[in-house]
Amino acid sequence: xxxxxxxxxxxxxxxxxxxxxxxxxxxxxxxxxxxxxxxxxxxxxxxxxxxxxxxxxxxxxxxxxxxxxxxxxxxxxxxxxxxxxxxxxxxxxxxxxxxxxxxxxxxxxxxxxxxxxxxxxxxxxxxxxxxxxxxxxxxxxxxxxxxxxxxxxxxxxxxxxxxxxxxxxxxxxxxxxxxxxxxxxxxxxxxxxxxxxxxxxxxxxxxxxxxxxxxxxxxxxxxxxxxxxxxxxxxxxxxxxxxxxxxxxxxxxxxxxxxxxxxxxxxxxxxxxxxxxxxxxxxxxxxxxxxxxxxxxxxxxxxxxxxxxxxxxxxxxxxxxxxxxxxxxxxxxxxxxxxxxxxxxxxxxxxxxxxxxxxxxxxxxxxxxxxxxxxxxxxxxxxxxxxxxxxxxxxxxxxxxxxxxxxxxxxxxxxxxxxxxxxxxxxxxxxxxxxxxxxxxxxxxxxxxxxxxxxxxxxxxxxxxxxxxxxxxxxxxxxxxxxxxxxxxxxxxxxxxxxxxxxxxxxxxxxxxxxxxxxxxxxxxxxxxxxxxxx
Numbered sequence: 001x002x003x004x005x006x007x008x009x010x011x012x013x014x015x016x017x018x019x020x021x022x023x024x025x026x027x028x029x030x031x032x033x034x035x036x037x038x039x040x041x042x043x044x045x046x047x048x049x050x051x052x053x054x055x056x057x058x059x060x061x062x063x064x065x066x067x068x069x070x071x072x073x074x075x076x077x078x079x080x081x082x083x084x085x086x087x088x089x090x091x092x093x094x095x096x097x098x099x100x101x102x103x104x105x106x107x108x109x110x111x112x113x114x115x116x117x118x119x120x121x122x123x124x125x126x127x128x129x130x131x132x133x134x135x136x137x138x139x140x141x142x143x144x145x146x147x148x149x150x151x152x153x154x155x156x157x158x159x160x161x162x163x164x165x166x167x168x169x170x171x172x173x174x175x176x177x178x179x180x181x182x183x184x185x186x187x188x189x190x191x192x193x194x195x196x197x198x199x200x201x202x203x204x205x206x207x208x209x210x211x212x213x214x215x216x217x218x219x220x221x222x223x224x225x226x227x228x229x230x231x232x233x234x235x236x237x238x239x240x241x242x243x244x245x246x247x248x249x250x251x252x253x254x255x256x257x258x259x260x261x262x263x264x265x266x267x268x269x270x271x272x273x274x275x276x277x278x279x280x281x282x283x284x285x286x287x288x289x290x291x292x293x294x295x296x297x298x299x300x301x302x303x304x305x306x307x308x309x310x311x312x313x314x315x316x317x318x319x320x321x322x323x324x325x326x327x328x329x330x331x332x333x334x335x336x337x338x339x340x341x342x343x344x345x346x347x348x349x350x351x352x353x354x355x356x357x358x359x360x361x362x363x364x365x366x367x368x369x370x371x372x373x374x375x376x377x378x379x380x381x382x383x384x385x386x387x388x389x390x391x392x393x394x395x396x397x398x399x400x401x402x403x404x405x406x407x408x409x410x411x412x413x414x415x416x417x418x419x420x421x422x423x424x425x426x427x428x429x430x431x432x433x434x435x436x437x438x439x440x441x442x443x444x445x446x447x448x449x450x451x452x453x454x455x456x457x458x459x460x461x462x463x464x465x466x467x468x469x470x471x472x473x474x475x476x477x478x479x480x481x482x483x484x485x486x487x488x489x490x491x492x493x494x495x496x497x498x499x500x501x502x503x504x505x506x507x508x509x510x511x512x513x514x515x516x517x518x519x520x521x522x523x524x525x526x527x528x529x530x531x532x533x534x535x
Contacts, residue, residue, distance in 0.1 A: 001028065001029070001030060002028060002029050002030070002050050002051060003029075003047060003049045003050045003051070004021060004029050004031050004032075004049060004050070004051045004053070004116075005031075005032055005033070005034070005040070005047060005049035005051070005052040005053070006031065006032070006033040006034075006052075006053050007033070007034055007035075007052060007053060007054045007055055007058065007063065007066070008033075008035065008053070008082065009035045009036065009059055013055070013082075014033045014035075017053060017112065018031050018033070020109050020112045020113065021112075024109075024112075024113045024116075025116070025120075028120075032047045032049070035058070035059070036059045036060045036061070037058050037059070037060045037062060037065065037066040038061055040052075040054075040058070040061075040063075040066045040070070041061070041069050041070060044073075044074060044077070045073065048074060049074075049077060050076075050077065050078065050119075050123050051077070051080065051119045051120075051123070052067075052077055052078070052079050052080070053080050053082055054066070054067060054080065054082065055082050055083070056082070057083070057084075063081070067079055067099075076126070078100050078119045078122060078123065079100065080099070080100060080101050080102075080103060080116075080119065081101070081102045081103070082103045082105060082107070083103075083104065083105065100118070100119055100122065101118065101119075103115060145211065145222070147171050148172065148221045148223065149223050149224045150164070150168050151165065151169065151172060151174075151221055151233070152221060152231050152233060153223070154168055155233070155278065155281050155282070156181075156231070156281065156282050165278070169278070174221070174235050175237075176235035176236055176237045177277060177278060178235070178236050178237065178238060178239050178240070178276065178278070179233050179278060179281065180233075180234055180240075180249070180272060180273050180274060180275045180281075180284050181231065181232070181273040181281055181285040181287075181288045182220070182231075182232040182234055182253065182270060182271070182273070182288065183231055183273075183288045183289060183292055184210070184230045184232065184256075184260070184269075184270050185228055185229045185230075185268065185269045185270070185271070185292055186202075186203050186228045186264075186266050186267070186268050187199040187228050187267065187269070196228040197227060197228070199227075199228035200227045202266070203225060203228065203266065204225065206264050207224075207225050207230075209264060210230065210260060210264060211230075213256070213259055213260055213263055214230070214232060214256060214260075217255060217256040217259065218232065218234055218252060218256065219234070219235070220232045220233060220234045220235070221233040231285065233281065236275060239275050239276075239277075239318070240275045241274060241303070245275070246301055246304070249272055249301065250272070250299055250301055253270045253299045254298070257269070257270050257298055257299055268298075269292065269297075269298050269300075270298070271288040271289070271291040271292035271295070271299075271301075271302070272288055272291065272300070272301045272302065273285055273286070273287035273288035273291070273302050274302055274303055276321075277318070277321070280325070283321075284302075287302035288302060290302060290305070291304075291305050316341075316342065316345050319338060319345065320342065322338050323335065323338035323339060323409070324367070324368070324371065326338055327368050327371050327412055327413045327416060328371055328375070328416065329413075329416070330375070330413055330414070330416035330417030330418075331413055332410045334413075335409050335410050335412075335413035336409070336410045339405060339406045339410065340402075340406060342364075343357075343361075343401075343402050343406065347398055354395075354398065354401075357401060358393070358395055358401055359392075361392060361401055361404065361405040362389070362392045364405070365388070365405065365408040365412070366385070368409050368413070369412050369415075371412065371416065372412040372413075372415040375416040391404065425466065427452050427454060427459075428462060428466040428467060430451075430452050431449075431451070431452050432474070434451050434452070435471075435474065435478065436478060439475055439478045439482070439501065440479075440501055440502050441502060442502060442504070443475070443502075445460065448471060459471075475502075476512065476516065479501040479502050479503070479512075480501075480512070480516045482501050483497055483500075483509075483513060483521070484524065486500060487521055487524055487525045488525075490525070494506065494509075494510075494522065494525075497509075509521070
């Protein structure tokens with residue numbers, strides 16, 4: 001249905017236009033008319049037309065001024081200007097108002113029908129485009145919670161700062177490099193009476209309303225309902241850890257809590273972690289959980305509570321975090337750079353505290369190596385570091401301490417990646433030896449993965465990445481290679497050869513051989529100039 005407004009001070013013109021429209025577009029249009037500029041503006045406000053036939057010369061407010069006014073509250077309206085021939089230049093003033101067409105009076109039926117059809121087509125295309133946009137938006141709105149949940153999961157619960165987290169960040173259009181975690185928890189405020197599982201089940205039906213409320217109050221990423229908690233990430237462009245920033249966060253959280261209480265009829269508590277770079281968000285999340293645990297307040301910020309670690313003024317907290325993050329990520333180059341910077345800070349800040357510097361070097365190296373052990377691929381030996389303490393105590397100058405400190409930190413970062421790779425290489429090498437030794441038997445993927453003590457699923461990926469072949473491809477290549485060798489000996493029958501390389505069924509052996517070599521076993525034997533043995 002199209003709404004059409006006719007604006008002309010001549011009744012005969014309005015009647016003629018209405019007659020043409022009704023006859024030519026029966027049932028497609030709703031028509032309304034006005035004869036003065038003021039009436040046209042008032043009608044446009046209430047009728048909200050899609051198309052307007054506008055006469056330039058009308059009593060009172062002229063057509064151009066009326067169009068300007070209408071455009072202010074109906075930007076998408078399509079104007080068709082009607083004017084007498086001698087007024088056409090004057091009508092051109094309406095060009096800036098987005099007029100679609102100009103008709104000179106007197107007009108014909110064909111002119112009206114053709115022009116109106118053109119306007120209707122334009123509106124139809126616009127509506128179709130709008131419909132497509134709404135459909136896309138609907139799909140995005142459906143998938144956005146999944147993407148946001150994926151971001152929360154990848155940032156907090158995957159090892160280090162994964163590539164997945166970076167991809168989710170890009171999909172969500174997050175440009176900021178800092179942020180803080182906020183945990184919204186439902187349940188009784190009375191200590192000891194909270195039932196997280198029960199509260200979570202009760203809130204399942206209200207999750208959509210809760211999510212909508214949070215998004216309405218905060219520019220944030222909202223995770224799924226986990227037990228009775230919803231984890232949120234609030235991105236910010238810089239490291240906001242000042243007192244004023246903290247007060248602002250708490251005030252916004254309190255307004256959110258009040259609205260959640262009102263909209264759901266449930267009681268909520270909110271805890272806020274400190275601001276961190278995105279890779280450091282697990283620390284902010286841990287702080288928020290601690291604030292939730294140790295505070296009885298409805299809204300609690302970790303910085304207001306004795307949770308986490310407080311540092312002396314000017315301590316390079318961010319540098320320390322970047323250093324250990326580089327180790328966790330197995331990046332020796334960054335680790336060496338940050339270790340040098342940290343030692344520079346110790347040397348410049350505490351040049352007379354050599355013993356404290358040595359203790360800090362030992363502390364950091366032990367922690368870095370712990371991260372390397374936890375990353376996997378290494379075997380812990382109790383006496384491995386027995387020389388560390390006498391070595392550190394025996395340092396005679398800062399240069400000696402610096403070299404040991406940086407080398408050990410870089411070595412730990414390298415072990416995070418290299419020891420894993422060595423472990424994978426060792427496992428695959430052991431698997432290959434087992435297959436090469438047993439390929440003539442009826443061995444399976446389960447047999448090999450069990451031998452190297454790795455699950456079949458993980459072994460399949462590991463073997464493919466390391467060798468470029470699947471287990472079956474590798475096994476088949478070995479068997480066919482050995483079969484080719486045996487086929488050059490005419491004394492061995494083809495059936496015996498098949499069994500000797502692990503194929504008990506001679507027909508199956510023949511099919512597999514031809515698939516890989518392009519010839520049957522008999523054809524291959526003949527091609528090398530030897531008489532075929534009997535099957």
